[in-house]
Amino acid sequence: MNTRPPSAPDIRWTMSLVVLGLAAAWALLHAPLADPQTPKTALFWVATAGIATLAIAGIRRLAAIDGPAMYASATAALFGLWILYFWQLFTVALEVPRVLLPAPTLIGAAFAEHLGTLQTDFVQTVVKAVALGWLLGSGLGFVVGVAIDRLPFLQRGLLPLASLTSTIPLVGVAPIAVMWFGFDWPSKAAVVVLMTFFPMLVSTLAGLQASDRLERELMHSYAAGYQRTLWSLRLPAAMPFLISALKVNATLALIGAIVAEFFGSPTSGLGFRISTEATRMNMGLVWAAVAVAAVTGSVVYAALVALERRVAFWHPSIRGKK
Amino acid sequence: MATTTSSPALGVVQRLGSQVLPVLLIVLASLLAWYALTVYLNAPGAIERVLEPKGPWTWRDLLAATMSVPRPVLPAPHQVALDLYSSLVDWPLDSPRNLLFHVAVTGQSTLVGFAMGTALGLVLSVCIVHSRTLDRALLPWIVASQSVPVLAIAPIVLVILGTMGFSGVAPKAVIAMYLCFFPVTVAMVQGLRSPQVIETEMLHTYAATRWQALWLLRMPAALPFLFPALRVGIAAGLVGAMVAELPTGAQAGLGARLLTGSYYGQTVQIWSALVMSALLGLTLTAAMAGIETLVLGKRKQL
Numbered sequence: 304m305n306t307r308p309p310s311a312p313d314i315r316w317t318m319s320l321v322v323l324g325l326a327a328a329w330a331l332l333h334a335p336l337a338d339p340q341t342p343k344t345a346l347f348w349v350a351t352a353g354i355a356t357l358a359i360a361g362i363r364r365l366a367a368i369d370g371p372a373m374y375a376s377a378t379a380a381l382f383g384l385w386i387l388y389f390w391q392l393f394t395v396a397l398e399v400p401r402v403l404l405p406a407p408t409l410i411g412a413a414f415a416e417h418l419g420t421l422q423t424d425f426v427q428t429v430v431k432a433v434a435l436g437w438l439l440g441s442g443l444g445f446v447v448g449v450a451i452d453r454l455p456f457l458q459r460g461l462l463p464l465a466s467l468t469s470t471i472p473l474v475g476v477a478p479i480a481v482m483w484f485g486f487d488w489p490s491k492a493a494v495v496v497l498m499t500f501f502p503m504l505v506s507t508l509a510g511l512q513a514s515d516r517l518e519r520e521l522m523h524s525y526a527a528g529y530q531r532t533l534w535s536l537r538l539p540a541a542m543p544f545l546i547s548a549l550k551v552n553a554t555l556a557l558i559g560a561i562v563a564e565f566f567g568s569p570t571s572g573l574g575f576r577i578s579t580e581a582t583r584m585n586m587g588l589v590w591a592a593v594a595v596a597a598v599t600g601s602v603v604y605a606a607l608v609a610l611e612r613r614v615a616f617w618h619p620s621i622r623g624k625k
Numbered sequence: 626m627a628t629t630t631s632s633p634a635l636g637v638v639q640r641l642g643s644q645v646l647p648v649l650l651i652v653l654a655s656l657l658a659w660y661a662l663t664v665y666l667n668a669p670g671a672i673e674r675v676l677e678p679k680g681p682w683t684w685r686d687l688l689a690a691t692m693s694v695p696r697p698v699l700p701a702p703h704q705v706a707l708d709l710y711s712s713l714v715d716w717p718l719d720s721p722r723n724l725l726f727h728v729a730v731t732g733q734s735t736l737v738g739f740a741m742g743t744a745l746g747l748v749l750s751v752c753i754v755h756s757r758t759l760d761r762a763l764l765p766w767i768v769a770s771q772s773v774p775v776l777a778i779a780p781i782v783l784v785i786l787g788t789m790g791f792s793g794v795a796p797k798a799v800i801a802m803y804l805c806f807f808p809v810t811v812a813m814v815q816g817l818r819s820p821q822v823i824e825t826e827m828l829h830t831y832a833a834t835r836w837q838a839l840w841l842l843r844m845p846a847a848l849p850f851l852f853p854a855l856r857v858g859i860a861a862g863l864v865g866a867m868v869a870e871l872p873t874g875a876q877a878g879l880g881a882r883l884l885t886g887s888y889y890g891q892t893v894q895i896w897s898a899l900v901m902s903a904l905l906g907l908t909l910t911a912a913m914a915g916i917e918t919l920v921l922g923k924r925k926q927l
Contacts, residue, residue: 366761375761382762402788460647470856470910471903472864475879478887478895483698550772557774562864565780565871566887574777578871581780589781597773604772 317364321381324357328388337396347396358385405587410594413587420576420588421595428560428573429599431488436495437556441549443496444503452511453529462508468501477563486569494563499552506548510541542615546607553603557596659702666698667691700893709897721877724901730878732905734794735866738801739859745802746809746858751839753810754817767810775803779868797869797878804865805858812854816847852917859909867902879905 331337331354336347362382368374387407393399394406401409414421451457477494484490514537522532564574576592612621664687671690676682682690692701700708709724716723749767753759779800786796820842828838870880879902886895 362762363758366758376765378758378761379763379765383766400788403785456647457651458647459644460649460651463644463648464651467907470860470906472860472867472906474864475867475883475899475902478883479892479899481887482890482892554772554774558776561774561777562868565868566884577777578780581784584784586781586784589784593777593781596777600773601769 314368317361317368320357320364321361324354324361325384327357328354328385328392332388332392332395337392339395339398343396351392355389358388402584402586405590409587410590413585414591414594417588417591420571421591423571424573424576424592425595425599427488427569427571428491428564428596429557432491432560432563432572433495433556435488436492436560437499437552439492440496440499440556441503441552444500444548445507445545447500448504448507448511449533452508452533458508462505465501465504473498474559474562477566480563481567486567488572491560491563491568491572495556495559498555498559502551502555503545503548506544507541510544511537513537513544514540539614543611543618543620546611546615550604550607553607554600557600561596656702659699663697663699663701664688664691667694670694670698696890696892698892700896704893705896705900708893709900712897724879724882724897727877727879727882727898728901728905731797731863731866731870731880731902732909734797734869734878735801735859735862735909737794738798738866739805739862741798742802742805742858742862743809743855746806746813746854749806750810750813750817753814754843755835760814764814767807770807771811775807776800776865776868779865783869797866800865800869801862804861805855808854808857808861809851812850813847816850817843819850820846848921852913852921855917856910856913859913860906863902863906863909 331350334350335341336344336350341347362378362385365374365381366378390404391407394404394409399406405413451461474494476497477490480490480493484493511533518536518540519532522536527535560572561574561577564572565578568575573592573596577589580586580588580592615621668687668691671687671694672682675690675694676686691697692704697704712722712724718725720726749763753764782800782803783796786792786799817839824842824846825838828842833841867878867880867883870878871884879898882898883895883902886892886898
């Protein structure tokens with residue numbers, strides 16, 4: 304492993320390499336060489352290979368730098384940027400059919416053009432079905448978990464069954480939910496509630512067992528009752544479990560709502576948009592809707608990580624970070 | 626369990642009492658609740674469509690009617706069980722009326738996709754562990770993809786593969802593949818890195834090559850990380866294969882069965898397909914757990 308500390312000229316060299324690569328890439332993208340109309344000569348391929356070499360060299364050098372975490376994130380960002388670039392270059396220059404793979408700029412254009420539609424879809428799927436179902440399902444799982452905390456018999460009965468549900472394609476209940484709750488968002492929210500309930504229940508039960516004997520005995524020696532112990536020791540100790548369940552559930556909720564819309568929905572919603580526009584071969588809008596779902600998932604995840612740092616600041620996995 | 630080991634039979638009885646009994650009671654209670662819901666949900670329809678036309682009726686008639694109305698809001702458990710049983714017994718295996726036929730179709734694409742996804746995940750995780758560039762450039766994206774609903778791109782994959790002329794198992798397997806691939810890669814990177822520095826250094830003093838270190842130390846150390854990911858992956862792959870059957874209007878498969886059931890309002894058919902897919906999911910995961918016990922064997926108990 305290469306573990307030398309970063310020296311100033313080293314970083315400067317790397318940065319120049321990265322900038323040089325990006326400049327050359329920009330030039331090629333706008334050069335007549337990459338125009339869809341010009342026949343692709345050897346020159347185009349040589350230029351492309353040259354840029355690819357520059358790109359790889361830049362990423363390799365950036366990845367080799369030790370030091371602040373910033374460099375690691377920069378490497379990932381640069382890699383993502385290059386992927387986008389070659390995606391753009393090849394789809395435009397080689398005239399890849401839009402059905403197969405639309406260029407990123409085309410997806411961006413579709414996003415801007417259908418902003419209103421996507422906004423309605425976002426409200427329909429995320430704000431109504433996902434948010435409500437996620438809160439309700441996770442909340443119910445938590446409440447049931449705390450409620451049966453003092454009933455070991457029920458725990459032993461529920462825990463194995465609740466764990467088994469993770470192996471079952473629960474999203475298949477979508478057609479039944481549509482029959483019971485109609486085509487609109489309540490049926491999607493119901494699917495999400497069902498999907499998020501069990502992971503939260505399992506995590507709550509595990510989290511409530513997380514405080515160790517010594518800590519519980521300390522609370523006992525303070526003459527703390529059940530409620531006081533629950534509130535001051537066991538729930539805070541359960542926080543990392545609860546938040547990781549919320550993270551898992553956020554992804555599950557998005558998947559549940561989107562897939563449930565594949566089964567049948569009114570004329571809006573991200574899942575509806577993706578499936579109907581895909582059958583109409585309007586791939587720009589499909590990719591834009593997927594991007595909205597992906598960004599939503601990442602933002603919620605990032606928010607939950609931030610929340611975790613606040614409420615579970617004492618946990619060893621967080622304590623070390625600034 | 627702190628059971629007294631005086632008699633093995635006593636241990637078994639205690640185990641039954643403390644672990645199996647609660648589960649059985651919960652299952653029983655759920656079944657009773659299901660029956661109660663069946664009566665409650667089907668009563669209005671049963672009264673309107675079955676009992677009213679026939680004249681006066683008692684609550685016994687009502688009870689019987691709620692369990693036998695055509696297209697019930699919620700079929701009773703025994704109706705689902707009977708439908709399941711008759712579909713398995715009354716029809717030949719290659720008939721679309723037989724649920725095992727659909728299980729075979731969905732299970733096949735799940736397993737093919739699972740195998741491809743696992744292989745891809747293994748190769749990629751080995752590359753990531755050995756390349757600092759890939760580790761820094763690619764791994765963050767794979768980890769981030771865990772928080773993104775990747776299943777949403779299933780219709781895109783279907784369209785792309787459809788225009789390229791692939792149909793049948795291939796598109797479904799590809800979707801199952803990429804759903805399996807992410808958890809396997811993330812877990813394997815973690816697992817391949819799990820050996821202690823002292824162990825890696827020992828292999829270094831033996832002048833072991835990278836490949837020997839991979840094969841003799843990293844791979845065995847990674848197995849306990851791999852299997853949970855495989856269980857997650859195969860469950861995700863099953864969901865992927867079922868979802869892949871929706872937009873194509875596929876004729877066969879559990880997902881297609883669910884969809885046709887909802888088109889024609891055949892509630893019993895939906896429920897039996899649902900139960901069958903749950904059984905398939907449980908079987909696949911149980912098979913993975915079985916392989917895990919076979920491979921890891923005693924290591925797990927240590």
